[in-house]
Amino acid sequence: MSEGKKTALVTGANKGIGFEIARQLGIQDITILVGVRDLDRGEAAIQKLRAEKIDATVVHLDVTDQASIDAAAAFIDQTYGRLDILVNNAAIAVQEWSTPPSQLSFEDLQKTFATNVFGVFAVTKAMLPLLRHSQAGCIVNVSSEMGSLDINSDANSSISRMPPTLAYNASKTALNALTVFFAKELQDTPIKVNSVSPGYVATDLNGHSGHLTTEQGAKAPISYATLPADGPTGGFFGANGQIAW
Incomplete structure (x- = not known):
């Protein structure tokens, strides 16, 4: 198969870091599929x-809806x-700041995992057959140092x-x-x-309290979405290199 022009799907790409990742990939002459829940x-x-x-093309994609995910995969297959490149960027954060773990509601935990974990699993699984057709596919899971057990357990x-955000x-x-x-x-x-990890970027998710711009935050995800053939896999990285699990 001829490599041709690359195609990238970015979930949650209508704003914030996702939009900027899509933009920076797009200026590298990569076809951008903007995965969004809201078509407008x-x-x-x-x-x-x-x-x-x-x-750029908009793709209806709700990562918590399997029918939506399957339809998006079918569209990409038929069209491209x-x-x-798959960038699993879509994520949510419930208003749990300063809530002790024992006081966190099951519904908020379940809602968070539905998007941030189960959604990524479902999208990755659905897109994997299409990635296998690429000569060198890249999957970037947009994570955070806040998910590092090593960092969280370091006093x-x-x-x-920081206040608990279980x-x-x-x-x-x-x-x-x-x-x-x-x-x-x-x-x-x-x-x-x-x-x-894009770092602590000012976005809607954190009430724009981050100290980095979206342009700065997108740099690390872009680097790992466009890795050379000898690039790393199975790691956790940020702008300054490897992050402890």
């Missing part, structure tokens, strides 16, 4: 991308025949001193586990799977 917001996003001469780390942090820990096991399954293929 998706259309607005692709108009911005097209204004920069980026080849393969997928070269000297700034994250360990649902979000545990979801990112579980996401990292998905990275390890998918990478292990695919170790004898050209497909690379990595968890990548």
Whole structure:
């Protein structure tokens, strides 16, 4: 199969880090599939991308809805025949700040995992046959240092001193586990799977309290979405290199 122009699917790509990842991939002449729950917001996003001469198409994709995921995979298969890059960016954070783990509601934990873990699993599983058609596919799971057990258990780390956020942090820990096991399954293929933290970026998810811009936060995910053939797989990385699990 001829490599041709690469195609990338970015989930949750209508705003924030997801949009900026899509934009930075697009200016590298990669066809961008903007995965969104809300088609109106998706259309607005692709108009911005097209204004920069980026080849972008909106794809209806609710990561918590299997029928939506299957329809998106079928559309990509019929239209492009393969997928070269999958960026699992879509994520949520419930308002759990300062809530002790014992006081967290089961519903909030379940809701967080439904998007941040089960959604990533379902999307990755559905897109994997398309990634296998790529000469060198890349999967980037957008994670966070807040999911690092090593950092959270280090009394000297700034994250360990933050108010407890069990649902979000545990979801990112579980996401990292998905990275390890998918990478292990695919170790004898050209497909690379990595968890990548964009850092503390100012987004809607954190009330724009982050100190990094979306442009800065997108740099590490972009690097691991466009790895060379000898690039790493099965790791957890950030802008400054490897992050402890």
